[in-house]
Amino acid sequence: DIQLTQSPSFLSASVGDRVTITCRASQGISSYLAWYQQKPGKAPKLLIYTASTLQSGVPSRFSGSGSGTEFTLTISSLQPEDFATYYCQQLNNYPYTFGQGTKLEIK
């Protein structure tokens, strides 16, 4: 199975900060990577797919980049509603796998 490792696992930041989360794959996955945001007790929300395509309706402060084994999710200016847990997912090889999550907390 392809392992996805996110860093950091916990991130403390302030409103207005620029933050970057990294997702590293144990082997190449082309650009078949998605990013999700999940708030407690809620279903995940798709932010980015195919590594860099912004899902319709998602604010442009979210962006994704990368290919192969290293990917990043960047939030250009944190808003109060962005404090949540973020997951990456690869859809290149079966089984599709998720990262362990990055919990973004208010500093």
Next chain:
Amino acid sequence: QVQLVQSGAEVKKPGASVKVSCKASGYTFTSYTMHWVRQAPGQRLEWMGWIHGGNGNTKYSQELQGRVSISRDTSASTVYMELSSLRSEDTAVYYCARDTGPLGYNYGMDVWGQGTTVAVSS
């Protein structure tokens, strides 16, 4: 609006089976692949399998192969996930989720059900 509505919470004993439904509305049911994903308490998300919207073909996680079955009723725009031989480790929230990609290409899950809690306990 596009939505997925899942069946209610279940409590099962070890060794039993559970069948969770997911009713789709607001879009052409046969034009999208549907995934099932679960999340145990405090754990990461786990992909379980998908069913192709057009032809009903299925693909399962090898870890669950033999215990999981995904089916559909196109006349009711409903997908089902059945998990058998339940163990305590299967206690989780189970989600259905539509893939945003064109049929045959899985890009990510853009529409999610509200989740169904399945608790396995003796």
